[in-house]
Amino acid sequence: MDCKEIDIQNYKEEIQLCGLKLAKEKANSFIEQHRKLIFEKMNFNKVVNLGAIDGEDLRLIFLKQDLQEQDFPEKWPKDLVDDIYKNNLSVITQKCYLTLDNYSSIELLSKLIPCGIPIPTGYEIVGHIAHFNLTHQQLPYKKIIGETILHKNKCIKTVVNKLEKLHNVYRTPELEVIAGENNLETIHKEGKFVFHLNFEKVYWCSRLQVERDRILSYLKPNQTALDLFCGIGPFSIRAAKMGCNVICNDLNPHAYDYLLINRNKNKVEDKLLCFNNDARKVVDIILNPISVKKYPKNFQHFDHVYMNLPVNNIEFCDVFLGLLKKSDPEIWKTDNLPIIHATGFVKQSSYEDCISEIEIRIKKTLPNFVKESILQFQVIKNVNPHLQMFCMSFPLSIEDALSDPSKAYQYIKPEREEESLPLIK
């Protein structure tokens, strides 16, 4: 069978199966009454509609494929056998037609994709979109994979495969629609929050929800956070809803547009100060004693910095060197320096090796950093056995804050240089 040619919507398999014959109207109550015996002890896992047989009403039968008629009643649980006799039921072998509805998506894909090719089990859901990273081997089966997922998940309307690793500045994926509607504009729900986005135009990762939870647990109501690479605002908006003020920024103009939409949809208009600029420029604006005066008081100082652009966040920390020298002394003092939460990649496997490598790297930007000051080192994902994505939380040291400000300023000019001020009620 060449699975690339299968008409998945009309998939039908003829098969001889043995199982328990039941009238349709009795089936549900019998299954309910004997659920434990049927599904756990007997390992039955299918209920198949047999249709009309011998002029009788519709019948259903529960089946497992390796069951033999001659095993009844000796190999069946006694309680079940007693009830089968009591209800005048019988065990039969019958020709059946199994369709997509009789299989889970994994069972179906295991049948349709040749042995030796790994079944793609993991995919991310973003609103109505299912998102795969198919391997080279799985690619010839992309249509069948997409259609199976569409058929088995009614809330999914579009299935996409990521073509390239995220290489571009905006971290947007190159996608191919492999099944369903060609519509990448979606609304994703994360708990009670809604996020509008176009999956092709902005960065989004549903799996980072747990990581967001973790960083959010550092924040207290009325504190201010600086979310420098905020995307469409999943962290910022959730922090705002906790009662925090957030200065948020993303260089991607599309991300900025969705950020403003999401700010309104989640009703946190007065809690976010939004920028569409290069992160370095935003730090410069917020620390500059003159430019910062333009913003409401609760956005003139920040308690936490969240930097989620893993490529070089550790190296980016030079922007905080000399913070106390370049900022307003009325606003910034030695006892209100920020906690930095920076993501990055490290090419080590053990905890100690990771910390040692990061300490060497970070000392190039913050020379007074010591590993003893680390509040938490969290591995977010193992990219491969020797490459880990991490997030590290640590307070900016007084010594680094009092050093000479960094001169290493590499400004990326944004397409637009906008900011959106919060509504002051």
Ligand SMILES: C[S@@+](CC[C@H](N)C(=O)[O-])C[C@H]1O[C@@H](n2cnc3c(N)ncnc32)[C@H](O)[C@@H]1O
């Ligand atoms: C990995 S994504 C994270 C987005 C968001 N924090 C999230 O979790 O959904 C990194 C973001 O950084 C933005 N970005 C890249 N370079 C930037 C820069 N120089 N300044 C500001 N934002 C930048 C990208 O547009 C992208 O949205």
